[in-house]
Amino acid sequence: MKQLRQTFAHDTWVMPYLRKYKGLLILVLFLGFMTFFSGGALMFNSGYLISEAARRPSSIIYIYVPVVLARAFGIARPVFRYVERLTSHNWVLRIVSDFRKKLYQTVERKASAIRRSHQTGDILSILADDIDHIENLYLRTVFPMVIGWLLYIFVVIGVGCLNWVVGLLLMLLLGIIVIIMPLTSVATNGVREFRQHQIQHQFYTNLTDEVLGLGDWLISGRYHDFMTLQKKPIDAIAALRRKDHYYQWWRSFFVQVVVLLTTLVLLIWSGHSLTATKSLADWIAAFALAIFPAVSPFLNMSQGMSEWPVYRRSIERVNQLDQGNAKMDDQLRLSERFKELNIDHLTFKYPDGDRRVVNDISMSVHSGEKIALLGPSGTGKSTFLKLMVGDLKPVSGQVTINGVPVSSLQRDRASLFGILDQQPYLFNTTVMNNVRLGNINASDEDVKKALEAVGLKDLIESLPEKYQTHVQEAGKRFSGGERQRLSLARILLQDAPIIILDEPTVSLDPITERHLLDQVFDLLKDKTIIWVTHHLAGIGHVDQVRFLENGHFDMQGTPEALYKTEARFRQLYDLDRGK
Template identity: 85%
Template structure:
């Protein structure tokens, strides 16, 4: 109960909509109760009718009323069920519509803050899973629980009004189903449900990042490693689901066993209470059969409550979006020239993660230094870059540029960092306009000089519209190497002291890759470069190499030192050179 209160103490997603549509909610619960009440009444009436008909009454009048009631309850049950389904889904769809609208507005309003605290896969998980989980909270937990409790109270009070001892037995026997089993389900199967959701969420997040770098896996010849990496969480989920199925089978068996005990109890009581005359004996079967329609809602109660830990986590996650406020920091200027980038004991873990993506990393980068950051996909390289530029805030430690936290330099970030990544985005406008994005104050001559510096002058001037050529959406008018050179021209115009190369050659052939890397390091020889890569082609251009694995630096040193001292580095280097 404490956890329930904490979940809804500051809730802005679930409780407000319960109050907003409370009238419709009451109608749904009433219709749900009437569905099972009609089923129980049909069985109760049928038990009486069969017993009375078996006595072969002298006139049809003796069974006329039960026959009519059998028709009435037989029609009422599917009718109530149909209306209840329509009403409940209408109610849920209204709420989910409001949820999605609120979610999109939240993401739009706080895009910067959300980007800092969530991975791409995180946002996809919220969009794809959490809203559906909250929808299922009503359909699979709230509705069955409330309807089951109403039936429980109705049965206990109804039987207790006839015989308080039997009513007490009903209270105890059915209490096992509606109280003990749901709590046991949360304590055992609920933990598995939550763990399954955790694995699925991590799988969703990691797979998103890995698919974005799928080309790297293929190029590095690690396709089998990529496939095996996906098999592990799938096997874990399969094992948990297998255990879940076993638990559900035994739980259903136990519910049926308790219902059997309840039926026997009602039979013994009815046999002792309603056998004084032949006409009274007709009620024995009626009481015994009436309990069976309640089996379904009682089973749904345990299953619905066992899923509560998953729903609770989803509620907490969407509520966290409302509490994610952008960090208010002083937007200081970077005083003077760039002197030092210091990473001091930086540790970072995503809010929903169970491990540190970056774990107590420290290093210092000086002006003009060239650093290569290597490691397989999923080891934290992209996260580390986000920490460097201030998109993410470390849980511990600091990242300082000239002694100032990079998170306080976001308004002047473009004067500190230039980024050349895997897929440089070119807009559907002219070559001139695309390159001008590096420095909107640059003159046409400065832009042409930047384009000439990256070796595209002859190509551009050979086109009919020359510098006014439309590059088309994402730059598909040009090849991959040409798109990277246009992006490099932007960086030359930007003239930032620190350049981040986020695997800019990953989609290029080896010849184009070598030419582009030679050109990049030649043009940016006076810049500080942080180069993220999967393999060692062009590694001779850098001053130091850092291998990032499991959140920390596994190997570090100059390329020459590592080649001599580290067999693993030597093997990778020779492999990239074709030896």
Template identity: 55%
Template sequence: MKQLKHDTWVKPYMTKYKGLLALILVLGLVTFICGGALMFTSGYLISKAATKPENILLIYVPVVLVRAFGIGRPVFRYIERLTSHNWVLKVTSDLRKRLYQTLAKDAAFFQQHFKTGDILGILADDLGHLQNLYLRTIFPTLISWLLYVIIVIALGLFNWFFALAIALLLAIIIFILPLVSVAVLGARVERHKQLQQELYTDMTDDVLGLSDWVVSGRQADFLARPQPTLKAARQNTVTTRHFEWRRDFLIQLIFGVVVVVLMIWTNQQFTTNQSLANWIAAFVLCLFPLVDAFAPVSQGVEEWPLYMSSVARLNHLQPVTRELPTQQTLSQPVAMIDFQQIDFKYAPELPQILQHFNLHIAAGEKVAILGPSGTGKTTLLDLLLGELEPQAGQVTINQVPIAALQQQRAQLIGMLDQKPFLFNTTVLNNIRLGNLAASDEAIMAALQAVELGPLMQRLPAGANTVVEEAGARFSGGEQQRLALARILIQDAPIILLDEPTVGLDPITEKALLNTIFNVLADKTVIWVTHHLQGVEHADQVIFLEHGQIVMQGSPHELYRTNERFRKLYQLDQGL
């Protein structure tokens, strides 16, 4: 319960949609009441009909009630399901919107503090767990508690001592066993999750290194490596299932005891005459539908630790709010970009990424930034975007700190990264995201500039063709060209390229780079790349290592004077 004390992802929606929640509980309660009433009137009808009444009118009322409750139970059940799923869809929609806004608001912060897998886990698993938290735990538990109170009060009208006995027996099912389930299965659920993560890691490493296993002739080791983890996971699952079988058997056994107790009590209360004896079957039979109300409580609560883990992860998504300085607007065209004495590390305990880093970029210059992974290439781009703040020094445009230009950032900086996102809408709409005021003619001109004009002519609806989810209709090179057209429409003076040709074949890569630098000839371009393909397009090449610039100059000059650069270039070209 500690996770819910300061929760901002579950409790607020209980209040926001409290009217709908009340309706769900009422409908769920009425569903089980109809089920019990159906068996109650059926039991009375059977007993009364067995005494051969002189007139059908003597059993007409129970006949009508059997029909009414028989129809009412599935109808209310169906409405309750619709209402509860409507609740979940509303809440999930709010949660997804909130999660997107939280992540989009400070993307760089989350890249620093969360692994990509953690974010994907939140998107794929945690929101799904919250759906189950409502549908499988909160709603059934609240309904069972309400029904429990009603049953005890109803029996108390006849005999409070008997009502107390039934209350104690049912309390074992809806209070004691759920608590035992959480205590016993909590560690096993966490263990199962841990084993799944270990298995995922091992299998990923094995598959990515498959060629090494084959070359080394260790096929048997490859097959045997995941077996211990698989065996442990299987054993954990079997142990969990055995506990659930024993618990469910105990629930049925307790219900059997309740039925026997109810039969004994009714025989004592309603056997003084034949008219009263007709109520015995009614009271006993009405108990059986209530199994469906009480039994699922333990099953829903057993995954409580998993739900709380998801709640904790969501509540942990609290980025630090940055206080931006007074915002300014550049009145002059961009003339220079400066990194001045930059010191940066992602956390105090982590190594320094940039140290006393200085770089001056003139307007219209094309700068290629190279270096091993982890040397700060992409970090430089995030610093220029203002997504990250250095611990020392500052990044400026025309001597104005980038932090003071955040409101104008979209007009100053465009970016083409490794996997630009294309939405499931038309080509025109995807390109227009760069400038909502752009005309169709301007967009078509941009598509022509990035050499997609012939492709548009071949598409079924031209530029009105839907690109499909994540741009699935187009190849990787075509997706990058569409994103490049979006940048042209944006018309920002500074363009950042974050390894836009990763995953493309050499021919496509070369053609795309030629197009990029051709259409961006009048822009200031900062290009992060992992190899030297197309480096001749750059005016200046910078090689980062240990937070410092270890090589800098034009590609022609470096090839002529720097032995290391020459070897790297020849290796990259296959010379």
């Protein structure tokens, strides 16, 4: 309950639409209740009809009304079910339509910040999975839970009016199904979902880094180690899913046992109370059979609640996205030229992990300095960059620019940081438009000068449409090195004082890599550069080298000093040079 209150305390996505469409929601719940009520009434009527027909087989007069009612309830159940499905999906589609409209407006307001603070997979998750999860929250959790509770209350009160002792006993038995089992399911599945999410998160992070360095694995002859490393999390996830499958089977079996006990209670009570006359005995089968249609909604309650942890994360994620827009109103602007980026005792760990990915790191980067940040895959280099630009909030410590916290400078972010990463963002539009994204006020001549500076002038002007050539989706019209140069031209137009190079040459061949690095450091010689890399090719371009391992700097110094004093650095340097 505490998690439920926390999730909806500042919710702007779910509760407002429940209130907006409350009339349609009440109709959906009524139709759902009537569907199962009709099923129960059909079984109740059928039990009486069978008993009465067996007692008086020669006369149809006594069973005419039950026969008509059997037909009426038999028709009513599928009709109510069909109308309920139409109404509930209409209700959900209205809400999802509002969700998508709101989401697109949110993305439009902070498109550039979302692009930098979320990976492509995260954006797709927000646009697809999270909205689908919230949709399923209504269809698979809210509706079954409310309908199940309505049936529970109806059965307990109905039987309690005839015999309060039996009503109390049914309240306890069915309470196990509608209260205890859902709470147990969400607690059990919550732990399992948390563990599975934790494994998947770590698996995706490691797999991305390892695939990008696949060449290194092959060169070192550790292909089988690479495959073994991927198999462990897959096996762990499969084991968790098997446990979930077994748990669902036993949960379903337990619900059936409780329903059986409920049926026996009704049989014993009706057999004891309704045998004074032959006509009263006809009602025994009616009470015993009426409970069976409730099995389906009662089972759906536990299953729907067990999926709550998944829905909760989606609700929290889209609410965080919305809250991020409000925070932009409180942002500051840097009032002077960039002088120093200072990182003061920075510590960070993810909420679903115990390990400190960044552990009490301090460093200062002055204007014009070139810093190389190295370390093996999974050591926190990408996390460190996200903390540096303000995408993540540290557990302790802070990052400042000219003494101003970077978290307060997000409005000014595009004028402070230029980022050249492994896969530059190129859109299916012209070369001119893609490069101009660095500075939308740049003239055509400015764009052409930037392209000439990165060595693409001759190539672009040799194309039939020249600067109006479409780069195609993700820049497929050009090679990897050409895509990086297009992105570099964009950074030149952006003219930000701090440039972050996040392994921009990882997918390039050695010759192209060397030429691109020479060009980058030559064109950006007046800029402050923080270069994340996993090997030492081109390390001579930087002033300082820092090795990040186990959350802190393991080695640091100039390339020349480290080569003389650190055997490990010397070995890696010689290996990259092919010695």
